[in-house]
Every structure is written in structure tokens, then in C-alpha cells.
Amino acid sequence: MLVLKFGGTSVGLPSRMKKIADLVLHTQGQKIIVLSALSGTTNSLVTIGDNLLNGEVNKAEDEISTLEKHYNSFVSELFDTEGFKAIGNEVISRYFILIRLLAAGDFDSKSYRELLAQGELLSTELFYQHLQERKINSRLLPALHFMTIDENEEPELEKISLRLKPFLKSLASVNVIVTQGYICRNHKNEIDNLKRGGSDYTASLIGAAVGADEIQIWTDIDGMHNNDPRIVKKTFPISHLTFDEASELAYFGAKILHPSTIVPAQKYKIPVRLKNTMDENAAGTIISHEGESGIVKAIAAKDGITAIKIKSSRMLLAFGFLRKIFEVFEKYRTPIDMISTSEVAVSVTIDDDSRLKQIVNELHSFGTVEVDKNQSIICVVGNRLTENKEMLQQVFTSLRAIPIRMVSYGGSYNNISLLIDSIHKESALKSLNQGLFNLR
Ligand code: ASP
Ligand code: MG
Numbered sequence: 001m002l003v004l005k006f007g008g009t010s011v012g013l014p015s016r017m018k019k020i021a022d023l024v025l026h027t028q029g030q031k032i033i034v035l036s037a038l039s040g041t042t043n044s045l046v047t048i049g050d051n052l053l054n055g056e057v058n059k060a061e062d063e064i065s066t067l068e069k070h071y072n073s074f075v076s077e078l079f080d081t082e083g084f085k086a087i088g089n090e091v092i093s094r095y096f097i098l099i100r101l102l103a104a105g106d107f108d109s110k111s112y113r114e115l116l117a118q119g120e121l122l123s124t125e126l127f128y129q130h131l132q133e134r135k136i137n138s139r140l141l142p143a144l145h146f147m148t149i150d151e152n153e154e155p156e157l158e159k160i161s162l163r164l165k166p167f168l169k170s171l172a173s174v175n176v177i178v179t180q181g182y183i184c185r186n187h188k189n190e191i192d193n194l195k196r197g198g199s200d201y202t203a204s205l206i207g208a209a210v211g212a213d214e215i216q217i218w219t220d221i222d223g224m225h226n227n228d229p230r231i232v233k234k235t236f237p238i239s240h241l242t243f244d245e246a247s248e249l250a251y252f253g254a255k256i257l258h259p260s261t262i263v264p265a266q267k268y269k270i271p272v273r274l275k276n277t278m279d280e281n282a283a284g285t286i287i288s289h290e291g292e293s294g295i296v297k298a299i300a301a302k303d304g305i306t307a308i309k310i311k312s313s314r315m316l317l318a319f320g321f322l323r324k325i326f327e328v329f330e331k332y333r334t335p336i337d338m339i340s341t342s343e344v345a346v347s348v349t350i351d352d353d354s355r356l357k358q359i360v361n362e363l364h365s366f367g368t369v370e371v372d373k374n375q376s377i378i379c380v381v382g383n384r385l386t387e388n389k390e391m392l393q394q395v396f397t398s399l400r401a402i403p404i405r406m407v408s409y410g411g412s413y414n415n416i417s418l419l420i421d422s423i424h425k426e427s428a429l430k431s432l433n434q435g436l437f438n439l440r
Pocket of ligand 2: 197200
């Protein structure tokens with residue numbers, strides 16, 4: 001069994017949706033197809049939801065009409081026969097009746113989450129009807145029947161697996177099973193989601209739940225690159241990554257993969273392959289258990305980081321001091337990324353600064369607090385990278401002209417993280433590309 005996930009741009013045009021059907025046809029064996037919403041749809045649903053929460057009903061209605069028109073023209077191109085064009089239009093009108101009903105009711109966070117789910121429901125139903133038009137042996141399997149999260153918003157992998165097994169048994173003779181990415185039910189049985197970009201995560205949860213041979217994530221780039229192609233001219237796709245390397249890269253900036261995707265795949269040792277819908281013959285990236293040690297694989301950067309330094313003589317020879325500091329971050333549900341300590345000071349970085357004010361206020365009771373915004377974490381990734389003796393020297397030689405604010409080395413075998421002011425990011429990525437890959 002294969003699980004293939006196609007992202008928003010891969011289904012975003014009728015011609016691309018047709019191409020996916022071709023691709024699926026040419027893949028051997030039974031497969032589960034996980035789809036995102038058409039590109040732009042979830043953003044548009046977010047706009048509608050925000051408008052409705054702010055009481056801007058007219059704006060929301062305009063956006064709903066624009067979105068509906070987009071789908072009408074999509075359908076007219078996707079289907080060939082009059083019969084299926086009519087089915088396509090019926091699908092669209094049914095979903096837009098629901099969207100307008102949600103908008104007309106008491107709009108709250110529950111209706112908002114239901115609204116967000118419509119994108120994936122629409123894309124999968126249209127794709128399924130397209131497969132029907134082409135007489136491809138397929139079924140639609142609603143994710144809301146099996147994909148659930150618990151009260152901590154954690155996917156319930158065992159339950160998902162137990163629910164999927166009988167479904168798959170009854171679908172044993174079906175070639176292509178289509179389901180929605182991103183959407184799920186929460187512990188109150190309400191419609192919910194796995195957060196933005198969560199379709200990748202759906203694919204890997206399903207892959208783990210059914211013990212798939214491989215999970216394939218199809219996007220619009222030919223795999224994970226060794227550096228950020230938006231900033232550095234010469235980059236190349238990495239042919240192989242370990243699960244740990246891929247997790248670090250997904251978290252620290254490589255936008256191609258939702259960071260949680262690796263977790264279920266790694267737990268059940270199911271390889272994840274990243275492929276390019278626009279160029280299906282490109283090798284892509286394979287992520288698995290095996291890997292070579294000590295080789296620098298990639299450089300990534302994460303922006304929008306805030307550094308907080310707490311300086312206190314009370315820390316000197318004291319125990320329990322760090323715990324008290326960390327408790328402040330825990331209280332405000334703010335994860336810490338990097339830490340660096342000296343005897344009288346500790347620096348940490350955070351990505352989510354929405355509770356920064358409250359955090360800083362409380363930290364003042366421990367000593368002086370300095371805050372630096374607009375920082376970037378530069379991350380050098382490789383399997384057991386720290387075993388490579390020259391590598392550290394190469395990193396620092398490459399970055400000799402750049403002021404480094406924090407360094408994290410040895411926390412994991414697989415990465416070195418450096419904190420710099422974001423104004424230096426571009427030159428840091430370029431210098432490291434030169435120093436570590438000999439590429440300008
Ligand atoms: N459609 C959702 C989003 O845009 C989920 C996804 O595409 O992965 O965030
Ligand atoms: Mg995505």
C-alpha cells in the first residue's frame with residue numbers, strides 16, 4: 001500500500017488535477033490519495049472566517065462569491081462530459097450553500113473550523129468525480145470518519161488505525177482511495193484540523209496507521225534542497241535524508257514539509273519520499289532510517305525569532321533557577337528553541353512572541369531582561385554531524401564576518417544552530433553555501 005499526498009498547487013489547476021489522475025493510474029497497486037485544498041482556498045476561507053468574526057459580513061460575502069466563481073470555472077474545465085459538468089456544479093452549489101449557512105449563523109470558533117474544512121472536502125469530491133468520469137476504480141473515504149485528535153490536539157494514531165482497518169478491508173478491491181488531508185474531529189467530535197499545512201501530517205498518520213510501504217509527498221519542488229533556493233542561487237535537491245535530519249530541516253525553515261510529518265513515519269519506520277508533481281521524473285528526496293554519518297546535508301534558516309536574555313547574580317551557584325525561568329515559558333505555553341547559559345545569565349529564543357509581554361514582565365522578578373527581536377536561527381544539519389571534526393571549523397570560518405549572538409552545539413548529534421540578526425541572514429546562507437558546499 002502506498003499513501004500519496006498532493007498539495008494545493010498540485011491540485012490548483014484543472015490540468016494539474018488531471019495530471020495527478022494520470023500519475024495515480026501509472027502507480028502500481030492499491031493506494032490512498034490524500035489531497036489538500038486547491039491552492040489559495042484555505043487562505044480565502046481564513047479571510048472569510050476573520051471577516052465574519054469581525055462582523056464584516058459584506059466583505060465575507062464578496063469573498064465567498066469570488067471563491068465560488070473560481071470553483072465554477074474550475075469545474076467547467078475539469079470535466080469533459082455534460083453529465084459530469086452538471087455533477088461538478090451540483091457539488092459546488094452544495095458546498096457553497098453550507099458555507100453561506102455557516103456565515104449566516106452565529107459565527108464562532110466552531111463554525112470557523114467547520115468553514116476551514118470545506119476546502120479539502122471540495123477538492124477531494126471534485127477529484128473523485130473526475131476519477132469517476134474516467135471510470136477509474138476509486139472510492140472517497142471521508143477523513144472525518146477516522147481522523148481524530150485528543151484534548152491536547154494530538155492525533156490518536158492507535159484509534160485511527162483501528163478505524164481504518166475495517167474500512168480498508170471492505171475496500172480491498174478498490175484501486176484508488178481518496179481522502180482529505182488536514183481535517184479531523186476533536187475530542188468533542190467537532191470538525192477541527194491539524195493546523196495549516198497539516199495535509200502532509202495526515203498522509204504520514206495514515207501511512208503509519210495502515211503500515212504503508214511508503215508515504216509520498218508530492219509538491220511543486222524536486223525535494224528538500226541543501227539551502228534556501230529563494231535566497232541562494234545554486235542549490236541542489238538532497239537525494240537522501242535520515243528521519244532526524246528531515247525533522248530538523250522541516251522545523252528550521254524548509255517549507256516543503258510540515259514538521260510533525262516525520263514523527264509517525266519514523267516511529268513505524270515508513271520511508272517518506274518527496275516528489276515533484278511538475279517534474280515526476282526528478283528523483284526527489286527519500287527520507288528513511290539509514291544514513292551516512294558526519295556529512296553536512298543542508299543549511300536552513302528560521303526567521304522571526306526573539307532572543308531573551310535573563311541576567312541575575314542570583315543564578316550564581318544556585319540550583320532550581322533554570323526551572324523557575326522555564327516555568328514562566330510553560331505558563332504562557334511558549335516553546336523555547338535555543339538555550340545558552342553562563343554562570344550569571346541565560347539566553348533563550350522563542351518563535352511565538354504573542355505572549356512576550358507577559359513573559360518579560362514575570363522574568364523581571366529574576367533579574368535584568370534584554371529582548372532582541374528580528375533574529376534568525378541558522379541551522380546546519382547532518383547525521384551525527386558533530387563527529388565530523390573539521391565541520392565546526394568550516395562553519396565558523398565561513399561565518400567569520402558575521403556577528404553570532406548564540407550557538408547551540410551538541411544538543412543533538414544532527415545539528416548546529418546559530419542565532420544571528422536577520423539582517424545578516426542572506427550573507428550567512430551564502431557564505432555557508434560557499435564554505436560547506438563549495439557553491440556560490
Ligand atoms: N489546506 C491546508 C492549508 O492550506 C492544509 C494543507 O494544504 O496542508 O494549510
Ligand atoms: Mg503544504
